[in-house]
Amino acid sequence: MNTYLTLGVERVTSRDEIRLYYEVVAQDLAQSVTSPLPEVLTRLANGRVIVENNAAFVIGGLTKSVQQENSGAIPPYALQNTQDTELLILILPHILGTPRLEQDPLEDYYTKFIQEKEVALANANPRPKENVLQLGLATHYSPGLTTYLASQGVETAQFRTGFTGRLYFTRNVGLYWASSDVRDRLTEVKTRDWGALLASSANMADVYLGLGQGKVKITGEQTTVFRYYAARAGMDLKLGPFRLGVGYQHAFAEPEAPDLDTTYFSLGLAF
Numbered sequence: 001m002n003t004y005l006t007l008g009v010e011r012v013t014s015r016d017e018i019r020l021y022y023e024v025v026a027q028d029l030a031q032s033v034t035s036p037l038p039e040v041l042t043r044l045a046n047g048r049v050i051v052e053n054n055a056a057f058v059i060g061g062l063t064k065s066v067q068q069e070n071s072g073a074i075p076p077y078a079l080q081n082t083q084d085t086e087l088l089i090l091i092l093p094h095i096l097g098t099p100r101l102e103q104d105p106l107e108d109y110y111t112k113f114i115q116e117k118e119v120a121l122a123n124a125n126p127r128p129k130e131n132v133l134q135l136g137l138a139t140h141y142s143p144g145l146t147t148y149l150a151s152q153g154v155e156t157a158q159f160r161t162g163f164t165g166r167l168y169f170t171r172n173v174g175l176y177w178a179s180s181d182v183r184d185r186l187t188e189v190k191t192r193d194w195g196a197l198l199a200s201s202a203n204m205a206d207v208y209l210g211l212g213q214g215k216v217k218i219t220g221e222q223t224t225v226f227r228y229y230a231a232r233a234g235m236d237l238k239l240g241p242f243r244l245g246v247g248y249q250h251a252f253a254e255p256e257a258p259d260l261d262t263t264y265f266s267l268g269l270a271f
Contacts, residue, residue, distance in 0.1 A: 002027045005089065016053040018093045022046060026062050026087050043087070053095045058113055062087035079202040088113070132174075134236075134243055136268015138164040140180050140191070144259025145216065154187045154220070162191070164266050171201045176210055176232075178264070187220035193230060193249070206236040206243075214251065216260060228253035228260055236266075243268045 006023040013019070023046040029038040043062045051057050066083045090113075094100060140160045149156055162180025169175075177194040195212015210232040218224045234247020244267055251260035 003087065003089075007091070009093075010048070012095060016095060016098065017050055018053065018095065019048065019050050020091075020093065021048050022059060022091075024059055024062060024087075024089060028064065051093055053093065053098055054101050056090055056092045059089040059091065060086060079205055079207070081202060132166075132168040132171075133271045134166040134168075134268050135271070136164055136243065136245075136266050138162055138178055138180070138245075138264050138266040140178075140262050140264045142260060142262045144261060145189075148258035149187075149189065149218070152187075152218075152220075154189070154218070155184050156182045156187075156189060160189075160191070164264075164268065166197065168197075168199065172199050173197070174199065176212065187218060190217045190219075191215070192217075195230065195232075204238055206238070208235070209233050214260075226253055226257040226260065228257065234264075238270075241269050241271075243270055 004025040004027075006021075008021045010019040010021055024044070026043045028041045028043075030041050041064075043064065045059060045061050049057055063084060063086045066085075068081045068083075070079045070081070138161070140162065141158060142160070143158070146156065146158050160180040160182050162178060164176070164178040166174050166176045174197045175195070176197050178192070180191050182189050191214065193212060193214035195210050197208045197210045199206050199208035210230075212230050212232070214228055214230050216226045228251040230249050230251050232247055232249040234245055236243045236245040246265050247263075249262045249264065251257075251262070253260050
C-alpha cells in the first residue's frame with residue numbers, strides 16, 4: 001500500500017490555533033474479477049481542521065474491505081470471509097518558538113482512540129459465546145442397515161428420524177451425540193452415536209470433522225448389538241439461530257456387522 005499525505009497551514013491565529021488543510025491518498029493493488037491484471041484501488045480523504053497548538057488530531061475514514069472465498073469438494077462447501085481495515089493518521093501540530101509539552105500526547109491520544117474504536121467494534125459485532133449448544137432433529141439414511149434388517153424380516157423405513165445435539169466448548173472444539181429409534185410390530189431398532197468434534201467456523205457455515213463411537217441395538221425375538229467406531233464429516237449452514245446440516249459417517253464395525261455407514265440431514269437451533 002502506498003499512502004500520500006499533503007498538509008498545508010492556512011493560518012495561525014493570535015490564540016495559537018492552527019488552521020490546516022489536509023489530503024490523504026491511499027492506493028492498493030487488488031485482483032480484478034474481469035482481468036488477469038491487478039487493479040489500483042484509490043481511497044481519498046481531505047478537509048480542513050482548526051486545532052490548538054500541541055493538540056493531536058486524527059485523519060480516519062479510509063476503510064478497506066477484502067473478501068475471500070474458499071470452497072471444497074469433500075464435503076462440498078463454500079465459505080466467504082470478509083476483513084475490514086481502516087487507515088488512521090495521527091498528526092501533532094506544533095508552532096515553532098512556542099514551548100513543547102513535556103509528555104508526548106500522541107501516545108495517550110492513540111491509546112484512547114484505539115480503545116474507543118475497539119469498544120465501538122465490539123458493540124457492533126459482539127463476539128460469539130464460547131459455549132454453543134445445538135439441538136435439533138436429524139434424518140439418517142443407512143442403506144446397509146436397511147438391507148440387513150430386511151434380510152432378517154424386519155420392515156422399517158429407509159430414513160430414520162431422531163435427535164441430534166452438539167456442545168462447542170470453544171469455536172473449534174466440541175462434542176456430538178445422535179440417536180434414532182424405529183420399530184415395526186415385533187422389532188425395535190435403536191442407534192446411538194457420540195464423540196468429539198473439530199470445527200472451522202465462518203460467518204455463514206461451520207465445517208467439522210468428528211471421531212467417536214456408536215452402537216445399533218436390534219430387539220425382537222432376540223437382541224443383537226453392533227458396536228463400532230466412527231469418523232464423520234459435515235457442514236452446517238447458519239441461518240440466524242437455525243442450523244441446516246448435512247454430513248456423512250463411516251463406521252468401523254466388526255466383520256460380522258452389516259454396512260453401517262450413514263448419510264444424515266439435520267435441522268436445529270443454536271443457543
